[in-house]
Amino acid sequence: MSDWETITLDHENGVATLTVDRPDRLNALNVDTLEALDEALDEAEAEGAGALVLTGAGDDAFVAGADISYMQDLSTPEAQAYAELGHRVADKIEQFPAPAIAAINGYAFGGGCELALACDLRVASEDAVIGQTEIDLGIIPGWGGSQRLPRLVGDEIARRLIFFGERIDAQDAHEHGLVGEVVAGDQIDDHVAELAADLAAKPTYALAAAKEALNQAHETSQEAGLRYERRLWSGLFGTHDQREGMQAFLEDRAPDFE
Numbered sequence: 167m168s169d170w171e172t173i174t175l176d177h178e179n180g181v182a183t184l185t186v187d188r189p190d191r192l193n194a195l196n197v198d199t200l201e202a203l204d205e206a207l208d209e210a211e212a213e214g215a216g217a218l219v220l221t222g223a224g225d226d227a228f229v230a231g232a233d234i235s236y237m238q239d240l241s242t243p244e245a246q247a248y249a250e251l252g253h254r255v256a257d258k259i260e261q262f263p264a265p266a267i268a269a270i271n272g273y274a275f276g277g278g279c280e281l282a283l284a285c286d287l288r289v290a291s292e293d294a295v296i297g298q299t300e301i302d303l304g305i306i307p308g309w310g311g312s313q314r315l316p317r318l319v320g321d322e323i324a325r326r327l328i329f330f331g332e333r334i335d336a337q338d339a340h341e342h343g344l345v346g347e348v349v350a351g352d353q354i355d356d357h358v359a360e361l362a363a364d365l366a367a368k369p370t371y372a373l374a375a376a377k378e379a380l381n382q383a384h385e386t387s388q389e390a391g392l393r394y395e396r397r398l399w400s401g402l403f404g405t406h407d408q409r410e411g412m413q414a415f416l417e418d419r420a421p422d423f424e
């Protein structure tokens with residue numbers, strides 16, 4: 167079991183919960199925290215997590231962004247290394263072989279918003295505030311926001327959010343399609359835990375294949391994506407869960423997935 171100062175990883179019933187635990191800095195991501203997150207994602211995958219939850223410690227923040235005190239004096243090569251580390255973590259979440267849910271329990275700015283964008287689903291507490299705020303620091307989103315945000319909310323809204331650096335509340339984020347759901351602050355942990363447990367109980371390979379196919383929808387031409395879907399779909403035949411799921415349906419009973 168690894169020993170990280172600012173990341174905790176809990177496993178329960180097939181769900182891995184990763185918590186950024188730096189509340190005195192509103193969970194801002196310095197290099198150590200990002201590196202720990204990178205390792206923790208590998209560990210969650212090695213443990214065979216059937217769903218991943220990403221959240222922030224304390225009542226105020228999901229993640230208030232990249233660490234501004236660290237960034238202030240970076241040279242271009244240092245900034246490039248920091249961007250690459252942030253991208254590696256976001257890509258790892260996006261390619262994690264099980265669905266990832268961001269439980270946005272407070273401020274999600276800059277890099278915090280970008281980590282949430284890399285997740286499959288986003289649930290926000292009603293007092294969450296979200297934004298790609300980098301412009302007012304004299305920079306732009308550097309951990310994937312300029313690419314993932316327009317794919318999620320559309321080009322016009324993404325341009326508005328990034329150009330103005332606007333900080334929007336959970337309700338507006340929901341209207342823009344930036345979060346899928348808004349729940350009361352005292353219910354977000356339980357609600358997300360329930361969603362994650364439901365996902366972890368689904369057929370593992372089918373869920374991983376569904377995520378891979380959906381990810382391809384943003385990456386490739388429709389023709390290539392359709393070809394890929396056919397391959398993923400047929401590859402599931404012969405798995406325990408395919409045989410069991412179909413047999414259970416035909417016998418009118420609940421399936422017993424692996």
Ligand code: COA
Pocket residue numbers: 190191192194230231232233234235273275276277299300303
């Ligand atoms: N990087 C480094 N430190 C940060 C931080 C960040 N992204 N966000 C917050 N902090 C630190 C603050 O400097 C402060 O430290 P201090 O106690 O030593 O002064 C501490 O966390 C608490 O933040 P504070 O600003 O005092 O809390 P607040 O409730 O008044 O405001 C925010 C909260 C989130 C609105 C405000 O901190 C903020 O705007 N943060 C920056 C958000 C941002 O632009 N992120 C994108 C970075 S790419």
